[in-house]
Amino acid sequence: MRPLLLSTLLASFLWSAPIGGVAVLVKNSPITLYEVQQEMKQSNTNAQQSADTLIRKKLEQLEAVEKKITVTSAEVKEELERMAKQNNLSMEQFLNAMQTVRGLSEKELKAKVEESIKGQKLYSAIAFSKMAQPTPTEEAEYYQLHLDDFSRPxxxxxxxxxxxxxxxxxxxxxxxxxxxxxxxxxxxxxxxxxxxxxxxxxxxxxxxxxxxxxxxxxxxxxxxxxxxxxxxVVTENLESSRPAIANAIMGEKRNQVLNDYFTRLRLSAEIKVLRLP
CATH class of the missing domain: 3.10.50.40 (Chitinase A; domain 3)
Known part of the structure; x- marks a missing residue:
């Protein structure tokens, strides 16, 4: 009886531990209370909003595994080099800038880049048809609605x-x-x-x-x-802004496709919210 009582107490203690405690189960894959607390801190959202964000990320991770989507270190390095070149910076300057401006260590930045690449691959895997490029009219409408994005001092x-x-x-x-x-x-x-x-x-x-x-x-x-x-303050004209506008519109369309897909996936997935902070 004593060993049984001891093991029960130990299990209870482990379950209630703030780091090891499970907050949500997504297809039997756990999201811990600690993860929810960290998300709340980083994104300045409440427990439910943070849990929703982590559930979406967990669904993406599980879907990537199911579809055998992987990202290599070479792909991450190539993307970082592209980002540095786009900003006219050496790799060392770019990494220092991301640390200074966004507070991201090299490890954290690589994790975010890996997540971004995986998201792009996920989109390619789940998109049922190729998206049409935006028309000149769509680009002009976007430009007028987002003039501030094309203005700079x-x-x-x-x-x-x-x-x-x-x-x-x-x-x-x-x-x-x-x-x-x-x-x-x-x-x-x-x-x-x-x-x-x-x-x-x-x-x-x-x-x-x-x-x-x-x-x-x-x-x-x-x-x-x-x-x-x-x-x-000067505003770039429409013609010179068209490449950036097209990228922005396509990005919004991709995000909408992904959001719709994972909204449907969440409705059918087995998700158990056990407790939140």
Missing amino acids: ESFSVTVYTASSQEALQAKITDPMHNIEGIASKDETLAYNAINPQLAQILNKIPQGNFTPILPNGQNGFMSFYVREKNN
């Missing part, structure tokens, strides 16, 4: 706030008038074509009078840019 007037503590920097962003110890600031003018392309994209999307998300500064600290002004 020649430079940004910013105030760069830096700190060794992410919490202190967040407090400064929340209350800019509050003097917080350990926060340094500097006014700068950043030329659009002279800064990292990823940073330029982030700054371009932030409205004037607002802060960027907190970013690693590459020196074991953190930084955030307060966008004071965008100088000499």
Whole structure:
């Protein structure tokens, strides 16, 4: 009786452990409470939204296994090289930029690239017919609806706030008038074509009078840019933007196909939500 009681207590303890505890079963494949908690933290969503995101990812993983879809390290390397070249950066510069601007280590970046390639292969495997290229009319409509995406300033007037503590920097962003110890600031003018392309994209999307998300500064600290002004904003014309517009439209169509497919798959899959944080 004693050994049985001990094993029961041990099993109960393991089941309730925050890292090992199972939150959701997708076709008998587990999603742990720890994974849900990490997703909540990273995406700033509630438990149910985070669980939904992880269920979708799990379905994609299982579908990739079922369809024998794999991604090699050579494919990941080739895609990283393409991304670096597209941004006019060496591989070392590109990896450093992704660490600084998006806080992604080389390992994390490779995982995301692998996931992206696998998604493209999944789409190719499940698409029932080839999508038609967008018509000139579709491109023109997209251009008018997304003019901001094709506009950029020649430079940004910013105030760069830096700190060794992410919490202190967040407090400064929340209350800019509050003097917080350990926060340094500097006014700068950043030329659009002279800064990292990823940073330029982030700054371009932030409205004037607002802060960027907190970013690693590459020196074991953190930084955030307060966008004071965008100088000499210019808009690319429709003709020069057509390649980017076509890619964006095709990307939206692919995402819609994938979303529809996995929505139907989820309805038929055996999914058990056991408990959420």
